[in-house]
Amino acid sequence: MPNELTPLLRYCMETTAAQLAEEFRGVFSRETVTRYVEDSYQQIGDRPTVGPNFLPVIIERFAREQLWAVAQADGRIEKPLPEVLFVCEHNAGRSQIAACLAHHLSNGWVAVRSAGSHPDERIDPVVVQAMAEIGLDVSAEFPKPLTDAVVRAADVVVTLGCGDACAVYPGKRYQDWPIADPAGQPLEVVRRIRYDIYHHVWELIETLVPATNLAQLPRPSGGTS
Numbered sequence: 001m002p003n004e005l006t007p008l009l010r011y012c013m014e015t016t017a018a019q020l021a022e023e024f025r026g027v028f029s030r031e032t033v034t035r036y037v038e039d040s041y042q043q044i045g046d047r048p049t050v051g052p053n054f055l056p057v058i059i060e061r062f063a064r065e066q067l068w069a070v071a072q073a074d075g076r077i078e079k080p081l082p083e084v085l086f087v088c089e090h091n092a093g094r095s096q097i098a099a100c101l102a103h104h105l106s107n108g109w110v111a112v113r114s115a116g117s118h119p120d121e122r123i124d125p126v127v128v129q130a131m132a133e134i135g136l137d138v139s140a141e142f143p144k145p146l147t148d149a150v151v152r153a154a155d156v157v158v159t160l161g162c163g164d165a166c167a168v169y170p171g172k173r174y175q176d177w178p179i180a181d182p183a184g185q186p187l188e189v190v191r192r193i194r195y196d197i198y199h200h201v202w203e204l205i206e207t208l209v210p211a212t213n214l215a216q217l218p219r220p221s222g223g224t225s
Contacts, residue, residue, distance in 0.1 A: 005041075012056035013037050016063065024067055027076050036070075037063045043145045058142055065113065066149050073152035081111040082208045085154035087162050091116025091143035093124045093182040094160040097194055100131060100138050101201045107217055109209045113150050117162045119143035127182055130190040156204070160197075175204070 005013070017037045021030040028036075040063040044055075071077040084102055086095040091114055099114035106112075120143045131138045151157060156173040161181055168174065177200050182190045206214060 009056065013041060013059060016056065016060045020060070020064060020067065023064075024071070027071050028067060033063075033067065036066055039063075040066065043147075044142075061142075062144060065144070066147060069113070069147070069149040069153035073149060079111075079153075081109065082155045083111045083113070083153055084156045084158065084204065084208070085150055086112070086114040086158050086160065087117065087146055088114075088160040089117050089162045089181075090120040090183065091146075092120040092122065093127045093190075094179050094193070094197065096123055096138055096141055096143075097127060097131065097182075097197050098158065098160065098177075098201055100136050100141075101194075101198055102205065104136055105198075105202055105217070106205050106209060109213050109217075110205060113154070115144050115146040115150055117146050119145050124182060124190075126185065126187055126190050130182075130187060130194050133191070134194075156208070158204070 017030070017034040020037065021028070021033040024033060037059065040059045044058055044062055068077075072079045072083070086098040086102070088095040095114040095116065099112045102110055102112045123138060123141055123143065128139050152169060154172060156175065159174070159176045160179045177197070179196055179200070180189075180193055182193045185193070205217075209217070
């Protein structure tokens with residue numbers, strides 16, 4: 001349970017609510033936006049691994065993501081790209097790797113979200129290191145709780161070792177990738193996991209990106225370096 005709001009954090013949240021209310025003008029009321037900002041604080045919590053200066057940023061990012069997901073799922077705004085949700089238990093390893101690779105390999109032709117059924121406090125540092133090796137930075141990402149909104153907004157839901165955590169909705173594609181958990185593993189093992197996810201992601205992209213756009217994407221070489 002989050003600690004009591006400090007005056008500074010409350011001010012930051014009020015400022016965030018005002019900014020998001022303007023961003024979603026005509027889509028959500030100010031009261032609805034404020035509720036999502038407050039809910040985001042309750043779900044993200046006061047994480048010991050997050051400094052007080054970064055917590056308002058995390059709350060803003062999570063609240064914005066939830067508002068976009070609800071707006072897309074309810075048909076309030078157009079969804080121009082296919083949406084993929086990657087889910088693992090802690091959203092600290094596999095789903096973060098998959099989301100980063102999907103965004104990178106699709107060159108922005110696929111919208112990506114990730115979440116965890118029991119999110120950790122931070123991304124696994126070895127995962128951050130393994131992704132940096134191939135020029136991808138996930139150090140600014142953070143584990144996010146799985147919500148009904150992001151599942152409803154997704155066109156494809158990919159689970160990576162989180163069991164039956166996701167609600168099942170008609171009209172969506174569900175895939176389960178049997179990928180080993182990188183938690184507590186040395187770098188050489190995480191590299192192999194990254195390699196495995198790399199090829200799963202590319203196969204998924206091939207089914208989502210139109211042929212004319214797919215032809216413009218460089219064929220992956222393997223993701224090993």
